[in-house]
Amino acid sequence: MPYKLYYWDGIPGRGEFVRLALEEAGADYVDVAREPDGQERGTTAMLKLLRDGEGATIPFAPPFLKDGDLLISHVANILFYLGPKLGLAPAEEDLRFVANGLQLTITDFVAEIHDTHHPIGVSLYYEDQKPEALRRSSDFLSERLPKFLGYFERVLRQNPKGKGHIVGDRLSYVDLSLFQLVEGLRYAFPKAMDGYEENIPGLIALHDAVAKRPNIRNYLASERRLSFNEAGIFRHYPELDRAS
Numbered sequence: 001m002p003y004k005l006y007y008w009d010g011i012p013g014r015g016e017f018v019r020l021a022l023e024e025a026g027a028d029y030v031d032v033a034r035e036p037d038g039q040e041r042g043t044t045a046m047l048k049l050l051r052d053g054e055g056a057t058i059p060f061a062p063p064f065l066k067d068g069d070l071l072i073s074h075v076a077n078i079l080f081y082l083g084p085k086l087g088l089a090p091a092e093e094d095l096r097f098v099a100n101g102l103q104l105t106i107t108d109f110v111a112e113i114h115d116t117h118h119p120i121g122v123s124l125y126y127e128d129q130k131p132e133a134l135r136r137s138s139d140f141l142s143e144r145l146p147k148f149l150g151y152f153e154r155v156l157r158q159n160p161k162g163k164g165h166i167v168g169d170r171l172s173y174v175d176l177s178l179f180q181l182v183e184g185l186r187y188a189f190p191k192a193m194d195g196y197e198e199n200i201p202g203l204i205a206l207h208d209a210v211a212k213r214p215n216i217r218n219y220l221a222s223e224r225r226l227s228f229n230e231a232g233i234f235r236h237y238p239e240l241d242r243a244s
């Protein structure tokens, strides 16, 4: 039975971190909300699950994943579940918790990236919080982006199993998520990233290696890969970007 991924249509968003793992593994999955609307498919089906849940499980927000009767929410939790099944988690049990810790740090980072354009209210328009977004982005670019990316670079460099992967000695879902972070940040803050990338050569090498993987390369060239846009997490508002 295919995995069912539920996420908003039209944006890569948080769903993309899960999609990349499914695509790299060549897993059989349905991107439910992107299917034509019906009882079991489409955005209506996703909204119904959010409203009513299933069994004892009601997810708060997408993305969530259905595997048979099991319904799992939150990117990091979904990847913690899928990683071993897809061959995208470290072989060692202990390192799986390290991978989960790194993925949860990515969750925190993604929330801060989102807050650069929505620092006051998720339900308000960007245009209603522009002065605050400018202040937030300025702090984000000078303090938070270097802190998060510098951290991942350091972990990569110090990986006792080799610098090719962030954890363990083989590709994991965390490597795929780091690829997506670089992609998204390049889209949202091209000037800042252009100036900053020389500080994170390991992460950029990892990004490039992921992009060359056959399944990822095919996926990126397919219609399944959605473009970044100004409705998602990674948004490009030129006024928020600046050379670092």
Ligand SMILES: N[C@@H](CCC(=O)N[C@@H](CS)C(=O)NCC(=O)O)C(=O)O
Pocket (backbone or CB within 6 Å): 013, 014, 015, 060, 061, 062, 063, 073, 074, 075, 076, 107
């Ligand atoms: N911690 C959750 C965050 C989920 C989340 O914020 N989802 C967004 C879309 S990217 C959403 O639909 N939120 C609805 C809401 O917060 O009301 C995760 O990592 O999956």
